[in-house]
Amino acid sequence: MPRFSANLSMMFTEWPFLDRFPAARAAGFQAVEFLFPYAQPVEEIAAKVGENRLETSIFNLPPGDWAAGERGLAAIAGREGDFAESLGIALEYARALGARQLHCMAGIAPVTPEGEARFIANLRRAGDVLGVAGIKVLIEPINPRAMPGYFLTTTAQALDLLDRIDHPNVGLQFDIYHHQITRGDVIRTIEAIHARIDHVQIAGVPDRHEPDTGELAYGPVFEVLDRVGYDGWVGCEYIPAGETVAGLGWRERLA
Known part of the structure; x- marks a missing residue:
């Protein structure tokens, strides 16, 4: 059975952010992840990680002005300086929180060709900067229904760009929810590309609730992850249909 990491931006939202760490530990999670930690002082988050004997599996680089609709900077023309600055901010948090992937x-x-060239150059820079600290940078396709207009939408596109980035410290975050919506054929895809997957995320499809709901049978998916030897964290990046803890029975049912 995979090792599960609780996404605290989506789960345990019945609690204030810093109180979600002990709540996740009490619910049996040994690792956590989140979207953006930057609204909280890094020392406060690090204290919660340490007090609760948690690992930090992954979080995102600063995305730009989220409230204004920005969803990342790596492919955006004229934002190369902001992207370079964001690497330093993320590195400070990653070091303090013990994260080995961003x-x-x-x-x-x-x-466009220009956008691809910009994205490739920025990811190579990120791979260099974060690699010095032993932190790997990952890219993730996001389905266009969830995020219209996003630059990176399919696993095939991500793998093509990774081949062109050609950097040992840049890898793939494989979100099964997004892949099911854009392509499907999850099990055969995992069998084909498992050696290239650095982090996995899950959610039920199509409503992004608990993974034992919707159209995708996660029991066989977890079996294939075990069979191919995936030993990283599986991030639970879903929106609970009700109270978070009440919905955690899927772990036992799918086991």
């Missing part, structure tokens, strides 16, 4: 969002941008 997700780099591409942004809302059309797929």
Whole structure:
């Protein structure tokens, strides 16, 4: 059975952010992840991670102005300086929180040769900067229904860009929820590309609730992850249909 990491941006939202760490530990999670930690002083988050004997599996680089609709900077023209600055901010948090992987969002941008070249150059820079600290940077396709206009939408596109980035410290975050919506054929895909997957995330499809709801049978998916030898964290990036703890029975049912 995979090792599960609770996404505290989506789960345990019955509690204030810093109180979600002990809540996740009490519910049996040994790792946590979140979207953006930057609204909280890093010392406060680090204290919660340490007090609750948790690992930090992953979080995102600063995405730009989220409230204004920005969803990452890596493919955005004219934001190269902001992207470079964001690496330093994320590195400070990652070191304090013990994160060994960070997700780099591409942004809302059309797929053009210029955009691809910009994205490739920025990811190589991120791989260099974060690699010095032993932190790997990951890219993740996001389905266009969830994030219209996003630059990176399919696993095939991500793998093509990773081949062109050609950096040992840049890898793939495989979100099964997004892949099911854009392509499907999850099990055969995992069998084909498992050696390239650095982090996995899950949610029920199509409503993004608990993974034992919706159209995708996660029991066989977890079996194939075990069979191919995936030993990383599986991030629970779903929105509970009700109270978080009440919905956690899927772990036993799918086991």
